[in-house]
Amino acid sequence: xxxxxxxxxxxxxxxxxxxxxxxxxxxxxxxxxxxxxxxxxxxxxxxxxxxxxxxxxxxxxxxxxxxxxxxxxxxxxxxxxxxxxxxxxxxxxxxxxxxxxxxxxxxxxxxxxxxxxxxxxxxxxxxxxxxxxxxxxxxxxxxxxxxxxxxxx
Amino acid sequence: xxxxxxxxxxxxxxxxxxxxxxxxxxxxxxxxxxxx
Numbered sequence: 220x221x222x223x224x225x226x227x228x229x230x231x232x233x234x235x236x237x238x239x240x241x242x243x244x245x246x247x248x249x250x251x252x253x254x255x256x257x258x259x260x261x262x263x264x265x266x267x268x269x270x271x272x273x274x275x276x277x278x279x280x281x282x283x284x285x286x287x288x289x290x291x292x293x294x295x296x297x298x299x300x301x302x303x304x305x306x307x308x309x310x311x312x313x314x315x316x317x318x319x320x321x322x323x324x325x326x327x328x329x330x331x332x333x334x335x336x337x338x339x340x341x342x343x344x345x346x347x348x349x350x351x352x353x354x355x356x357x358x359x360x361x362x363x364x365x366x367x368x369x370x371x372x
Numbered sequence: 373x374x375x376x377x378x379x380x381x382x383x384x385x386x387x388x389x390x391x392x393x394x395x396x397x398x399x400x401x402x403x404x405x406x407x408x
Contacts, residue, residue, distance in 0.1 A: 247404065295402050303397040305406075310396040320390050328390035336397060347402055 225326035232333040239340055240304040246347045250291035253354040257288035257361065264365040272368045281364035287357035294350040302343045303336040 221227035265285065269278050306329070315325055399407045 243402065244404075247402075298402040301399040301401055301407065303394075304400050305398045306396050307398050311392070314392050314396055315390075318390065324390045328392050331389065332392050332396070343402060 223323060223326075225323040225330075228330045229326040229333075232330040232337075236304060236333050236337055239337055239344060240302075242344055243302070243304075243347065246291075246344075246351055247295055249351055250295050250354065253288055253351070253358055254292045257285060257354075257358050260358065260362050260365070261285050264362060264369070268365040268368040272372050275368070277364050277368040277371070281361050281368065284357045284361035284364060288354050288361060290357070291347075291350045291354035294347065298343075298346070300343045300346070302340040304340070306332075 221230055265278075265281060268281070272278055274282075311329075320328070401407070
């Protein structure tokens with residue numbers, strides 16, 4: 220339980236930043252899941268479809284969809300954008316100590332900083348989510364196309 | 373009878389909010405690698 224309004228404000232701000240960080244953590248895990256699922260689907264259904272039907276328009280489109288499923292994993296590894304999710308304690312002390320700030324002032328200043336960090340992180344999270352959506356969509360399309368290719372045979 | 377002088381309440385001095393440098397943040401890539 221917060222001992223003051225300032226502490227409550229800081230706690231709530233910190234919680235919102237932690238939640239944003241958790242979304243990114245989930246993103247990393249899900250992009251690995253898409254990669255695994257896509258590899259399994261391609262090796263089982265895809266291999267069979269290409270063996271049976273050969274490389275035609277449908278299987279070709281499925282192979283293209285497979286490459287799109289790699290996108291989230293590639294984006295996670297290759298993206299150069301940076302987010303701000305944690306504070307360097309030593310730097311914070313260096314900023315606060317010379318000003319002789321009270322604990323309440325520090326709580327409020329940090330709450331404002333966290334708000335601005337959360338807003339600047341938003342673009343990073345949104346881009347990552349879009350790459351994941353694209354990956355999942357491509358995975359569904361890939362499996363469907365391989366199954367259609369097998370069904371039409 | 374002299375009226376007692378009205379005393380003005382001392383105004384609370386407005387404090388300027390503390391502005392922190394962006395250097396306090398640890399930057400992190402999407403992959404999870406921390407940079408400082």
